[in-house]
Amino acid sequence: MNSIEKGINVLKEKIKLGQELEHKDFVMALTATLIEEVDADLKTGKSNEDKHE
């Protein structure tokens, strides 16, 4: 498991427990979202960044 996966798991746990998130948690969440976007782009072969999509 790489550091991003570990970070995301910690983040998920914190959200589940309703704990206050810190700056580094939100940075991890943003990184995870960007990874999701890249994955979706690769899968569909197009940009998936539209506001209504």
Add this chain to the structure above:
Amino acid sequence: MKTNMNKNFVIIQMARTGDLIQTLSAANAFKANHPDINLSLVARERYAAPIKSILEKTFSRVFTLSKKSIFNSSTTEEIVNKVDDFLTVLNCQSFDVALNLSFCKTSFYITTLINTPHKLGNYYSSKHELVTKDLFTQYLSSFVVNSSINSFNINDIWLALMGGRRAQLPERKVETKEGNFKEILLHPFASQERKHWKTGKWVEVIYLTLKNNQDTRITICGSKEDQPQVHQIINDPILKLFKNRLSSVAGILTISELHEKMDRYNIFVGHDSMVSHLASLKNIPTVTFPVGSVRPHETAPLGVNTIVATPKTSCFPCYVSDSCQDFDCHKDISHQLASELITIQLRNKKVDMNEIITKHGHYHAASANIYIGKQNPDGLYQLVPTQETISTKTIMRDLYQILWTYKFFESSPRVSNPIVSQSALNELSTIKSNLHNLFELSEFAKKYCTYILQEINSESPNITNINDLSAKIDEIDRLSNMIKKASPELGPLVSFYEIQKANTSGTTIVEITENTYLVYHDISVSCSVLDELLDKIINTSNKNKNIHQGR
């Protein structure tokens, strides 16, 4: 004390280039109101880079997030560090206000991570709950995202969110020196297949336009990827006669270069695409044909006397998630009608539906809705229909416009009472009955809120009673949610108040209950206003029907 002199606003817009150009338009209008406020922009590198020089004329700083550079990293730590570095650069700026105009998780997180005392638009709380505090974003979340009943141009909503009001849009007429050609800039493309006609249809439009306007030339613009289709259009045998009046700059001019050279064109013709908004920045009269998932009332290019023709097919506008093979909406606007509207704009003429019907017959005019872009007395940009197009949806859109113009701007726009068909009357009666249900549910919720407050204020508050009353309010919310299914036209209204309830402010149970009471009260008021307006329409139509039957 700080004054406007040193206020710094940052706008977060993570959507496509077209959205960035519309954001720029709202930002320009805001700067006209508040020239002392510095505006910065956060955008995606891939969408901002092509128009960076245009953006930098308005925004003092443009920060771009480049996924390409972030993911060009050797380790996962490096990826996280690069994301953090991007935020560190942003947070060196000391912004007073962050305004998030886009609806994606990336923009929510960036807004969350910007250190600023004031935030507008969606962002997350420290417990990862989505915060939608301001009225305009609550409206955008309910009436714009996942709904097609919004009557405001998104530019006006963004401008209102920034705190600005649009000045009078300049009117620009088509003027050419005698002997010179009238120049049309044509962009027959859009970001998705469903949003643009096939090249064959454009060939017919070009043919008829050049045939009927001998003093006119057409230049096609587009990207490098569009070049094969442009080649197909230009080399179509039926356009052979007009080759000397048809040219292309597709893939030759960059977006910035096109923007620089746009003044030479008299009108812009195309779909509701990024280039149409670029033309609107230059006040070039436009003729646009929105199709597919484009919402014309929301995104039509700004400009006085712009012409917008939309399909009448009932599924228009669709949602991006809807699957569609046939593109029925592409067939509604005939090439004859399209060419006629282009000629009207080119000749500075007024759209006269009777004249169009006389010239082309009912068949061509009946399948399209034609609108003229105008600013209303409140400065809001609106599409004014050229003929009576009365459906339940258009009536509800008009009624919502009255309601929200009053809520947002404390002004009451004038909307005439349309005479509606029997089937529309039946639908309106159903909506009216569901409005009554929603009103009654809100009144019950207000009572339960009052009981909770009374219980809390009693000598020995009983937590079980409070929980029971709270459960009853939850039940009311579930029933209200069912109204969305019974009358989809009321869906955005119910959603709006759901968002308001989820964002009720207060730190104690008393404060939260009091503020929740106010939300339910607002629902009751909105229902009453809509009910009264519906009453007027139904009564006028019934009266008119009785007069006709009495004759």
